Amino acid sequence: MRLGQTITEIRKERNMTQEDFARIFHVTRQTVSNWEKEKNYPDLETLIFMSEEFHISLDVMLKEDTKMVKKLNKEIKFSKRFKKNIMLGLSMTLILLLLGLTGWGIVWHNTKNSLEAKFEAGVESNGFQFDEQLGYYKKMSGQDSYFTLPNQSMPEYFDFTLHFHNMVLDYYTIEDGKNIQIRWSEGKEDGKPEHTLSVRDEQGAYEYTLGKEQERELCETNVTICEILTEGEIIFEDVYE
Template structure:
């Protein structure tokens, strides 16, 4: 019988514990404890630490003269350290991959939304005289093209604007195709007969201030 088997058995007996009672405390089967005490196999490192605590026997005493067991534990510790090292690399890579995948999905959703739910926001920033026409700008351009069939051609006068607006629409040749369109503050109109893939220029009249007009 090995020294570790003797130590486990003798300390268990000293503590007036049956094999079943020790097994229950360690969450193992009685046959497992029996195998340790008959030298059929060894407890793993975590279980050895629990045995050391339960039987009040120092770990170095428990392992004394057990060179083979010490070698196995050393190998297990090295494997555990290697697993931790691998996890330190894999987990950040997994998180990074998840972030990239999420960003890609968001970008794809955004691209799909731009196709199926198109929207542009126009600005008239310097309306100063109610009787003058003021061009609506879309970022750096002063025109809008309805590029596909998914445009509703709905024009909304923001609730946060100065008030109602009067709008007119010109084509690329400067011809007025829609005029005197009144859009109440916070309301919208739909211009279904504006053509797809043609440039349109939008102008408004209104009370002095800045205006935001949404096209969808």
């Protein structure tokens, strides 16, 4: 008995139309018609559902239908191969992920030790002292002048970065009654640090940044500022580079 004939008999024995039968398996009436005419076949999952729904073994349903049996054998083999390939792919992905994380861990750990040791050495050699109350490093340069460094430590493992988040050095002083701040930060060219020179109000709030010409004029009238600009660059490179 062919599978198409078997499906037709199952349906008619239960007085079901093709539409009724189609609703059970969430297909169209035309699909059921094609099954019965053997223009195409249900997939393996649908056949199993059909077997369970009408309490008919697959052996009975597929008896003498060699074409359908061959088709199902191919599906089963493909399914096994597909599952095997999926498992192999997942295993390889997991291995590569573990290798990647291990490699990253080694690089991160070595970089952490190197950067933090260099920072601590730079802080010590340049005479900075940690201020417990303020939470950062400070170095006095005069009665009203001082450098500051943030309390640095490497970002966490899964931040996926190999440098401090806030690579800055600040200098504060009072010149001609103005509160001056100079900030050095990581440069974009030649590895040299960049700096900005700005004016703050009495409460330390930002007012404006000096342009290059204003900075040059200030240096001409105030040798100390020029010396500080050079000293700050040296400190920055000593601590961070």
